[in-house]
Amino acid sequence: MNFALASFGEFLQIKPLLHMNQGNPVALRVRTQGRATERMMAWLIEYAPLEKLAIVHAGVQQEAEEMLERIKHHLPNTEIPIMQITPALGAHLGVGALGFACVTKEN
Numbered sequence: 001m002n003f004a005l006a007s008f009g010e011f012l013q014i015k016p017l018l019h020m021n022q023g024n025p026v027a028l029r030v031r032t033q034g035r036a037t038e039r040m041m042a043w044l045i046e047y048a049p050l051e052k053l054a055i056v057h058a059g060v061q062q063e064a065e066e067m068l069e070r071i072k073h074h075l076p077n078t079e080i081p082i083m084q085i086t087p088a089l090g091a092h093l094g095v096g097a098l099g100f101a102c103v104t105k106e107n
Contacts, residue, residue: 018093019043040099041070050075051105055082058090058097067098 015036017028030036044050053075057064064082072080085097 018099037067037070044071044074044100044102047102047104048074049105050102052103053078053080054101055080056085056097056099056101057082058085058093059095060098063098067100071100 014029014031015033017030017036017039019026019028028039030039044053053071055064055067055071061082061084068080068082085093090097
């Protein structure tokens with residue numbers, strides 16, 4: 001059954017998103033990679049201004065570099081590292097996971 005659901009989700013281009021804020025996880029699903037990227041960018045804007053930002057990925061260095069180009073204006077004059085996630089986290093997220101970790105500035 002899980003294989004059938006996974007195949008159906010792949011056919012519909014469903015992309016799962018995980019949003020974690022102060023220990024509170026929220027899982028969402030969107031259709032297409034473009035919508036997933038748009039949603040992640042909306043979160044980035046929502047939490048601005050940022051103190052620190054890093055791009056994290058699971059084996060998709062080129063996509064991480066492309067994301068860096070899209071978001072580097074949020075922290076001008078600051079190095080934004082690209083980091084591969086740990087194997088433990090990668091086992092849960094799978095190859096191809098891409099996102100960011102950020103710390104907002106205190107008001």
